[in-house]
Amino acid sequence: MHNLVIIGNGIAGVTTARHVRKMSDMKITIISSETKYFFSRTALMYVYMGQMRFKEIKPYEDWFWTKNNIELIHAHVNSINTDNKTLQLNNGTIISYNKLVISTGSKTNRYGWPGQNLPGVQGLYSWQDVELLEENTRNITHAIIVGGGLIGIELAEMLHSRKIHVTFLVREDLYWGNILPREDSILISRHILEHGFDLKLGTQLKEINAGQNGRVKSVKTDKGEEIICQLVGLTPGVHPNIDLVKNSKVKTAGGVLVNNYLETNIPDVYAAGDCVEFKEREPGRFRFEQLWYTGRMQGEALAQTICGKRTKYDRGVWFNSAKFLDIEYQTYGFVAAQPREGETNFYWEHKSGKKAVRFVFRNDDHSLVGMNTFGIRYRHELFDKWIKNKKSIEYILEHLPQANFDPEFFEKHEGEIITEFNRQNPEVNLKLKSKRGLKDLLSKELA
Amino acid sequence: MMPLQIEPFKVYKESPKLEWIKKSGLGIFLVGVFFLLVSLTGTAMIMPNLFLFLSFGLSIIGAVIYSLPVIWEAPAGIKNNKIFFNSFTSGIIIISFYFFLYWFPSFIGNWIRLVDPISTFLRGEKADRWFLYGTFYTLAVLFMGLKMIIKYRHSRYHLIRTFSVMFFQLGFAYLIPSLLIMFNKPEHYFSYFWPLKYDYLFPGSVHYLTHTAGALGYFMVFWGIIMTFIVVPVFSYFFGKRWYCSWVCGCGGLAETAGDPFRHLSDKSLKAWKIERWTIHSVLVFIIVTTALLWINSATGGKTLGGLSHTFSAVYGFLIGAVFSGITGVGFYPVLGSRVWCRFGCPLAAILGLFQRFKSKFRITTNGGHCISCGNCSTYCEMGIDVRAYAQRKQNIIRSSCVGCGICAAVCPRGVLRLENGPEKGRYNVVLDDQLMDLNQ
Numbered sequence: 044m045h046n047l048v049i050i051g052n053g054i055a056g057v058t059t060a061r062h063v064r065k066m067s068d069m070k071i072t073i074i075s076s077e078t079k080y081f082f083s084r085t086a087l088m089y090v091y092m093g094q095m096r097f098k099e100i101k102p103y104e105d106w107f108w109t110k111n112n113i114e115l116i117h118a119h120v121n122s123i124n125t126d127n128k129t130l131q132l133n134n135g136t137i138i139s140y141n142k143l144v145i146s147t148g149s150k151t152n153r154y155g156w157p158g159q160n161l162p163g164v165q166g167l168y169s170w171q172d173v174e175l176l177e178e179n180t181r182n183i184t185h186a187i188i189v190g191g192g193l194i195g196i197e198l199a200e201m202l203h204s205r206k207i208h209v210t211f212l213v214r215e216d217l218y219w220g221n222i223l224p225r226e227d228s229i230l231i232s233r234h235i236l237e238h239g240f241d242l243k244l245g246t247q248l249k250e251i252n253a254g255q256n257g258r259v260k261s262v263k264t265d266k267g268e269e270i271i272c273q274l275v276g277l278t279p280g281v282h283p284n285i286d287l288v289k290n291s292k293v294k295t296a297g298g299v300l301v302n303n304y305l306e307t308n309i310p311d312v313y314a315a316g317d318c319v320e321f322k323e324r325e326p327g328r329f330r331f332e333q334l335w336y337t338g339r340m341q342g343e344a345l346a347q348t349i350c351g352k353r354t355k356y357d358r359g360v361w362f363n364s365a366k367f368l369d370i371e372y373q374t375y376g377f378v379a380a381q382p383r384e385g386e387t388n389f390y391w392e393h394k395s396g397k398k399a400v401r402f403v404f405r406n407d408d409h410s411l412v413g414m415n416t417f418g419i420r421y422r423h424e425l426f427d428k429w430i431k432n433k434k435s436i437e438y439i440l441e442h443l444p445q446a447n448f449d450p451e452f453f454e455k456h457e458g459e460i461i462t463e464f465n466r467q468n469p470e471v472n473l474k475l476k477s478k479r480g481l482k483d484l485l486s487k488e489l490a
Numbered sequence: 491m492m493p494l495q496i497e498p499f500k501v502y503k504e505s506p507k508l509e510w511i512k513k514s515g516l517g518i519f520l521v522g523v524f525f526l527l528v529s530l531t532g533t534a535m536i537m538p539n540l541f542l543f544l545s546f547g548l549s550i551i552g553a554v555i556y557s558l559p560v561i562w563e564a565p566a567g568i569k570n571n572k573i574f575f576n577s578f579t580s581g582i583i584i585i586s587f588y589f590f591l592y593w594f595p596s597f598i599g600n601w602i603r604l605v606d607p608i609s610t611f612l613r614g615e616k617a618d619r620w621f622l623y624g625t626f627y628t629l630a631v632l633f634m635g636l637k638m639i640i641k642y643r644h645s646r647y648h649l650i651r652t653f654s655v656m657f658f659q660l661g662f663a664y665l666i667p668s669l670l671i672m673f674n675k676p677e678h679y680f681s682y683f684w685p686l687k688y689d690y691l692f693p694g695s696v697h698y699l700t701h702t703a704g705a706l707g708y709f710m711v712f713w714g715i716i717m718t719f720i721v722v723p724v725f726s727y728f729f730g731k732r733w734y735c736s737w738v739c740g741c742g743g744l745a746e747t748a749g750d751p752f753r754h755l756s757d758k759s760l761k762a763w764k765i766e767r768w769t770i771h772s773v774l775v776f777i778i779v780t781t782a783l784l785w786i787n788s789a790t791g792g793k794t795l796g797g798l799s800h801t802f803s804a805v806y807g808f809l810i811g812a813v814f815s816g817i818t819g820v821g822f823y824p825v826l827g828s829r830v831w832c833r834f835g836c837p838l839a840a841i842l843g844l845f846q847r848f849k850s851k852f853r854i855t856t857n858g859g860h861c862i863s864c865g866n867c868s869t870y871c872e873m874g875i876d877v878r879a880y881a882q883r884k885q886n887i888i889r890s891s892c893v894g895c896g897i898c899a900a901v902c903p904r905g906v907l908r909l910e911n912g913p914e915k916g917r918y919n920v921v922l923d924d925q926l927m928d929l930n931q
Binding site for chain 2: 054083085086089092093094095096099100101102104204206229232233234236237238239242244335336339340362364365366368369371373396420422423424427448449450451452453454480481482484485486
């Protein structure tokens with residue numbers, strides 16, 4: 044019988060295990076040194092904020108693993124020997140496998156800043172990081188966050204909930220400027236400022252200084268400014284956690300190198316999730332995909348392959364979502380930060396400055412390339428279908444109410460959006476052709 | 491290039507002025523509580539109206555002043571921060587109030603006297619302990635409803651829903667019953683009906699209403715029958731059980747307002763779900779049997795069962811009416827969450843739930859692949875439904891216990907959930923792909 048061992052119990056590893064179990068009764072073991080039980084990494088912030096406890100961020104009750112016959116080992120893997128197919132654990136045990144999945148996740152980037160390893164400087168990725176943050180933020184008043192991305196805004200919100208003043212240092216001239224187009228980024232930046240954070244755009248960290256107690260005392264920026272703080276949160280992105288793999292025969296570069304089937308250079312050794320680097324570039328796909336959603340989809344595909352049905356990882360139409368403080372964000376398809384040749388952007392913003400939608404469509408056939416939405420929820424399935432079927436911007440705007448996923452009684456904006464499109468494009472006169480609600484949706488679109 | 495200068499429309503922050511307002515609110519509230527305690531001794535009888543103002547009046551004014559500044563401190567959006575760090579001494583206070591109310595009303599006798607002016611004004615007679623209870627209850631729904639409105643001010647669904655429970659509690663469960671007494675009619679709650687108000691269809695009540703209140707009495711009985719047997723199934727078919735449980739019902743009203751800070755304490759385990767299904771349906775069977783027995787007994791002139799059926803109803807009244815729905819239902823908010831009674835006991839919720847489960851257009855839909863399994867939805871489900879278990883596998887949530895409060899959809903940080911009424915076809919979208927990962931076992 045097969046003996047599957049998975050290193051890492053994040054979303055990629057656990058999804059692989061769950062889906063393998065559905066198809067096969069092979070022996071499955073998951074090893075993790077972080078926590079015994081799987082938890083939702085994206086929910087770590089809520090534990091620190093006191094909205095949930097560790098118990099609540101575990102997606103499955105503890106009996107689930109025994110019931111589904113998935114063995115959990117809480118230990119660290121010290122080395123991988125692919126010749127005799129064994130793993131050496133830090134508690135002295137040696138585990139053998141005949142199929143191995145490496146899903147070791149990632150680590151916080153540190154770009155060699157002076158003082159980056161001082162006490163009081165940390166990233167936010169693991170359960171241990173949250174415990175450390177609890178220690179590091181005892182009785183402090185001011186924190187610096189370096190890097191304006193999704194983890195940065197989460198960390199800012201966390202610290203704010205403990206009444207710690209936050210200053211953001213963002214290297215780009217716009218917040219999350221390498222992903223968000225200008226207006227979108229400004230909308231989020233305004234909201235960050237609205238919450239009372241300091242936002243220093245176009246500013247880089249130069250060095251971190253220690254006080255007499257050896258802990259962080261201040262940072263210096265490239266503008267020569269010195270800012271007093273007791274915590275430096277490093278959130279300039281993550282890179283694959285492959286220290287373990289580097290000393291094995293499994294090939295790595297920036298991450299564990301895999302093909303489109305998530306196979307490494309060694310037979311029966313696979314990798315999935317944050318730690319992966321794709322050898323083959325697919326159009327529109329990055330070499331690294333460090334998202335919850337991609338980890339989950341990779342796990343689903345990999346489980347098929349492990350069970351004998353070799354399946355290519357195909358993530359389909361891109362999507363992602365996040366919440367910037369109080370503003371929800373969803374994206375479907377591809378929206379480039381800088382407008383691209385052959386594409387047109389249509390942007391509508393509500394007068395409150397807290398809701399907006401952006402549509403990017405091709406100039407030739409007007410088909411939708413991507414969309415961003417802020418403060419209005421839209422249906423994933425419908426946009427997935429519209430983008431796949433190359434529906435035109437005109438069609439989509441006329442049927443937009445069907446895609447609306449906001450709660451009942453919420454103000455609807457699709458009328459305003461279409462009016463704005465007509466205003467910007469006087470040659471067309473589009474009218475709403477559908478209503479919100481399941482009845483219209485099921486009979487017309489998803490039928 | 492110079493970095494862009496971005497100006498926010500408004501910056502929210504805590505300020506000394508707001509702190510000062512909050513502190514004075516708290517001060518006024520504490521003075522009110524002080525007079526409330528003083529009133530227990532009977533001193534209030536010297537000047538009832540003044541003491542009513544000093545106790546009830548000042549506590550309410552103080553509490554409102556204390557609660558309002560939140561609006562200027564942070565932008566609209568749900569903040570459940572630190573909810574798990576709080577301690578729950580409030581529970582002891584609530585439990586002891588119920589304890590005295592049911593078994594030692596004399597201890598709080600002076601409080602009953604304190605609300606005499608209100609009672610005389612509304613009902614034309616002096617207060618009794620149930621009027622005191624109703625007054626406290628209504629004040630709790632109104633004041634905590636205000637807090638709820640402030641907390642969820644960005645969400646129209648919650649604003650409308652909260653107004654609705656406040657309206658039904660104040661009008662249908664407080665003012666109308668009081669006015670009925672004023673006009674010498676039987677005290678009647680039009681927002682409650684059998685089997686929640688279990689005695690409304692007992693032969694004794696029917697006989698009493700039709701014989702003492704004439705046409706109005708017949709209307710009351712008729713109203714109850716229509717509600718139970720026509721409105722419940724029809725409305726539940728179109729909207730799910732939420733039309734009653736989180737829009738109209740007084741028990742639900744308290745849970746949705748005063749209970750909001752405790753909703754996360756409900757037990758989400760599979761075991762709790764199993765227990766819940768046994769207990770709530772047992773209560774339903776018990777009340778149906780009791781009602782049937784009473785009618786048989788009445789039809790046969792009391793010959794078949796004698797006193798037995800009355801023992802049944804007395805036992806029900808004590809165990810279910812007082813201990814379960816009162817003391818455990820509300821007193822245990824801080825221990826088991828805000829919907830203990832609704833989830834484990836309420837026979838009307840059981841009936842509404844059966845409709846919702848088997849014959850309804852209502853479901854909570856999930857938005858594609860956006861779920862990050864964070865657990866906010868499950869944590870803040872007052873009915874203890876593991877919403878995440880469905881959401882993460884893209885399955886519609888159809889559960890008999892769901893009261894449709896909509897908080898799961900509101901706290902979801904990725905906009906994954908939506909309460910919807912739609913065609914019955916395709917309502918159960920069993921996700922084949924996840925079949926073996928037992929959710930139902």
